[in-house]
Amino acid sequence: MTKIGLEIHCQLTNLESKLFCSCKANYRQFEINENICPVCMGLPGSLPRLNQDAVKKATMIAMALNCSTPEKIAFFRKNYFYPDLPKNFQITQLNIYGDTSVGGTGSIMVGDKKIRITRIQLEEDPGRLIYEGSSSKNQITLVDYNRAGTPLVEIVTEPDFESPKQVREFLNILSDLLENLGVSDPSLEGAMRADANVSIEGGKKVEIKNIGSFHDLEKAVHFEITRQESLHSRAIEIAQETRHWDDKRKITISSRSKEEALDYRYFLEGDIPWVTIDPTIQEKLKSQMPESISSKKERYVSKYNIPNQVADVLSSDKFYSDLFEDSHTESNAKEIANIITTDLMGLVDTREKREASKITSTHLRDLANAIQAGKISRNSAKNALYEIVKTGKDLSQVMSDLDLGNVSDESELLTIIKDVISEEPQAVQQAKSNPQTINYLVGKVMQKTKGKADPKLTLDLLKKQIE
Amino acid sequence: MNLKISALSYVQEVQNGNISAEDFTAATLEHIHNIDEKLHAFLSVNDNAINQARDIDKKIKSGKKVGACFGMPISIKDNMCIKDSKTTCASKMLENFVAPYDATVISKLKEQDAIFIGKANMDEFAMGLTTEFSAYGPSKNPWNVDYTPGGSSGGSAVSVSAFECVASLGSDTGGSVRNPASFCSTVGYKPTYGLISRYGLISYANSIEQIGPVTRTVKDTAFLLNMITGLDPNDNTTVDNKNEDYLLGIDSGVEGKKIGIIKEMMAEGTDPAVVSATNDAISKLEGLGAICEEVSLDMVKYSVAAYYTITATEAGSNLARYDNLRYGYDFSLEGYEFNSYIQKARKNFGPEVTRRMIIGGFVPSAGHAGKYFLKALKVKSKLTKEINDAFKKYDLLIAPTVPILPFKLGEKIDDPVALFLVDINTVTANLTGKPAISVPFAVSNGLPIGIQLLADSNNDKILLQAANALEQTVKLPEVPI
Numbered sequence: 001m002t003k004i005g006l007e008i009h010c011q012l013t014n015l016e017s018k019l020f021c022s023c024k025a026n027y028r029q030f031e032i033n034e035n036i037c038p039v040c041m042g043l044p045g046s047l048p049r050l051n052q053d054a055v056k057k058a059t060m061i062a063m064a065l066n067c068s069t070p071e072k073i074a075f076f077r078k079n080y081f082y083p084d085l086p087k088n089f090q091i092t093q094l095n096i097y098g099d100t101s102v103g104g105t106g107s108i109m110v111g112d113k114k115i116r117i118t119r120i121q122l123e124e125d126p127g128r129l130i131y132e133g134s135s136s137k138n139q140i141t142l143v144d145y146n147r148a149g150t151p152l153v154e155i156v157t158e159p160d161f162e163s164p165k166q167v168r169e170f171l172n173i174l175s176d177l178l179e180n181l182g183v184s185d186p187s188l189e190g191a192m193r194a195d196a197n198v199s200i201e202g203g204k205k206v207e208i209k210n211i212g213s214f215h216d217l218e219k220a221v222h223f224e225i226t227r228q229e230s231l232h233s234r235a236i237e238i239a240q241e242t243r244h245w246d247d248k249r250k251i252t253i254s255s256r257s258k259e260e261a262l263d264y265r266y267f268l269e270g271d272i273p274w275v276t277i278d279p280t281i282q283e284k285l286k287s288q289m290p291e292s293i294s295s296k297k298e299r300y301v302s303k304y305n306i307p308n309q310v311a312d313v314l315s316s317d318k319f320y321s322d323l324f325e326d327s328h329t330e331s332n333a334k335e336i337a338n339i340i341t342t343d344l345m346g347l348v349d350t351r352e353k354r355e356a357s358k359i360t361s362t363h364l365r366d367l368a369n370a371i372q373a374g375k376i377s378r379n380s381a382k383n384a385l386y387e388i389v390k391t392g393k394d395l396s397q398v399m400s401d402l403d404l405g406n407v408s409d410e411s412e413l414l415t416i417i418k419d420v421i422s423e424e425p426q427a428v429q430q431a432k433s434n435p436q437t438i439n440y441l442v443g444k445v446m447q448k449t450k451g452k453a454d455p456k457l458t459l460d461l462l463k464k465q466i467e
Numbered sequence: 468m469n470l471k472i473s474a475l476s477y478v479q480e481v482q483n484g485n486i487s488a489e490d491f492t493a494a495t496l497e498h499i500h501n502i503d504e505k506l507h508a509f510l511s512v513n514d515n516a517i518n519q520a521r522d523i524d525k526k527i528k529s530g531k532k533v534g535a536c537f538g539m540p541i542s543i544k545d546n547m548c549i550k551d552s553k554t555t556c557a558s559k560m561l562e563n564f565v566a567p568y569d570a571t572v573i574s575k576l577k578e579q580d581a582i583f584i585g586k587a588n589m590d591e592f593a594m595g596l597t598t599e600f601s602a603y604g605p606s607k608n609p610w611n612v613d614y615t616p617g618g619s620s621g622g623s624a625v626s627v628s629a630f631e632c633v634a635s636l637g638s639d640t641g642g643s644v645r646n647p648a649s650f651c652s653t654v655g656y657k658p659t660y661g662l663i664s665r666y667g668l669i670s671y672a673n674s675i676e677q678i679g680p681v682t683r684t685v686k687d688t689a690f691l692l693n694m695i696t697g698l699d700p701n702d703n704t705t706v707d708n709k710n711e712d713y714l715l716g717i718d719s720g721v722e723g724k725k726i727g728i729i730k731e732m733m734a735e736g737t738d739p740a741v742v743s744a745t746n747d748a749i750s751k752l753e754g755l756g757a758i759c760e761e762v763s764l765d766m767v768k769y770s771v772a773a774y775y776t777i778t779a780t781e782a783g784s785n786l787a788r789y790d791n792l793r794y795g796y797d798f799s800l801e802g803y804e805f806n807s808y809i810q811k812a813r814k815n816f817g818p819e820v821t822r823r824m825i826i827g828g829f830v831p832s833a834g835h836a837g838k839y840f841l842k843a844l845k846v847k848s849k850l851t852k853e854i855n856d857a858f859k860k861y862d863l864l865i866a867p868t869v870p871i872l873p874f875k876l877g878e879k880i881d882d883p884v885a886l887f888l889v890d891i892n893t894v895t896a897n898l899t900g901k902p903a904i905s906v907p908f909a910v911s912n913g914l915p916i917g918i919q920l921l922a923d924s925n926n927d928k929i930l931l932q933a934a935n936a937l938e939q940t941v942k943l944p945e946v947p948i
Contacts, residue, residue, distance in 0.1 A: 043793075046666070047665060081805075082805075265783070266831075267784070271673055
């Protein structure tokens, strides 16, 4: 049986500051080595100053993944030399002297499969290495410390996955969960990174390091299983080793130099006192946590009678569910869910489009209300939505700019209806005996008004005229 | 100009208009110029001190609000960062390191119009107790220049003892303030762990060390503590002392106080002169109404071993950042790959630092941690329990600061184990986080002896009251310079 375990590194991108200083957690907006200070540069004499908000957010992740949460957490030093590590040790967490990381064991359901979580820890991200130069001879390594010290949550799973598909499903759930918690934006480059360990039946455990995105994680796991199976089928032994993911060639490659068993000399970080997260604090955090995706979905179905599949899509995506939450009322909920899932999602299907989109919850509410009041047809609503997303103009403005409003003026409509009646004498006759035929006449009115006639009013007026 | 005045007298003299900050600073600089070639208390002297003193005098004359130090010249151990000044830790490794920020104690003293007259010599990275491990040469004991002034804050104690400043800040990881204070006949204070922010103090063993004043009188220490203690958002380990005024009630004395005499700190091998000075101090305290009796802290006998294991572990980690990539000394990276570079770049550490980092790489390593590092942590927690129990019964504990008299430069430098044992009486306060003070109490054959008092955590005020009382019981000879 194939066994896959994951170590996922998730940046808490939505935090204001780094884990131990007040430099920005959002380091992406800075020029190289502009987002640094004595603390994150590890200058002599500087001390870490724990970002309590990061502890809260990491604890929320642990709770959302049903992990045990110890009442007291501690930080440890992991000692090793690397140019991207300003102090030459990383402040991280450890459970070997008792459970002291933000999250202990937990689990999450992926379809019918239970995936066990081993632990969740809060730690600092190192800086970023930039390699320049074409050949190994003239290669130089530059270091950008803007990222150094940004908060990272490591989620470690048991080797419970059996296929790349399960891995992908888990990653989707995890991404949605992190986004819903408001702790991270998984779509940012480098926000989600992972290591994986993969073994097939009868083989040894192979670790894959350096996977830079969730997208590549599934690919790497898939590649590795195929590689191992191909070796196995030719009766070649699968070596226990560490491999690196080459994200250009999309393959795993053996780490050429045999990695020495590094001794990290873990010990307690004395500069950060133990943090108490007692049951009272835990309860408070729970109450501050946004509603979970599954609970949202349930509510959408039971309260608003929204179809299961629509509720599923709507609840799992924070962007859409936030829009829905802010715009819906009891009476228009279904209509809004409909607009979002059938029309809006097609218009803003990429990160760039979402960011450029000008739509607000007010737009959605207005649009749904206008449809329900018969002021705009569903067809025209689609066009209005397109314009709103592009320009952000008010619905009323858009309707008048594009002449999208329903014709609901009785006398105007009556003139058109009379025209239709005189043009279609045969249909009018039939309609008198067969009420079904009247829809044909409504269609004709619609044609003449380019779909803008208020359908209900048209029907009423037609009936009166024919009788 | 009389430089031989306490910090409190200095403040009074300036306030009364008897002296100006500028004149006093100028006289101090001149004295340093004349004497420091011999004593080597300083690694660098503040060229701008006169101008700073002049500005403070202007503030005084114009009636503007002036900080409590009134331009008092203070020396700072060279392991604390002063913005735009060299901070070398007496190491070649930081030969060219100019701090881009102020330590918290420095910004607090700046606000109080102190003048940092110079950076004081020390053992490299505060590892040592003689200043002989300074990469820039040892300091000399003003009582006898053939003798060590103690360490690692040797430069601080020498500068105070020899009137090259009014007061000084040192740091105490295992006795580094109290030991040189004892050897140079000054007051040396190690506060409750967390009382003074360590932000800007270059870490050696961060879980147990503290910045501490070196002064002429106990009251001067209280005066400095009033300015530099308290919660600091930049140091998560600081404690809230609610703006305690340590001078208030400092003359309360020791009447009715119960004092335990630590048996293990007067054990065999203690110099007879030190024993007799300690007994004398005990009688004096009893004379003031204190009740003294012997108490045993069994774990003290393992304390030095535990201390060196823990400090080496933390030092190995704290000093790992000195890879010369971002600051340090002139050294070209050209032609090295990372591992060989690291090896080469870190060769600039001196012998004692190197020794402790090698130990620090070993004692917490997988496979050895159980035998060494974790065992040392057990000793630490047992010792803490013992001393906590003792403080249920006693208000204070007493012992000699150092079991032996000051020794000659070069006498013990080649015998690290003998050197380690000199720390036996001081490391307990660090391992347990308790406040401790060394009070100058006797001079034997021209060599000073200090008495150490300890109190329970956050009882710094009671400790200072007792030390102040003890200090008043003796009149010591003047330093022969």
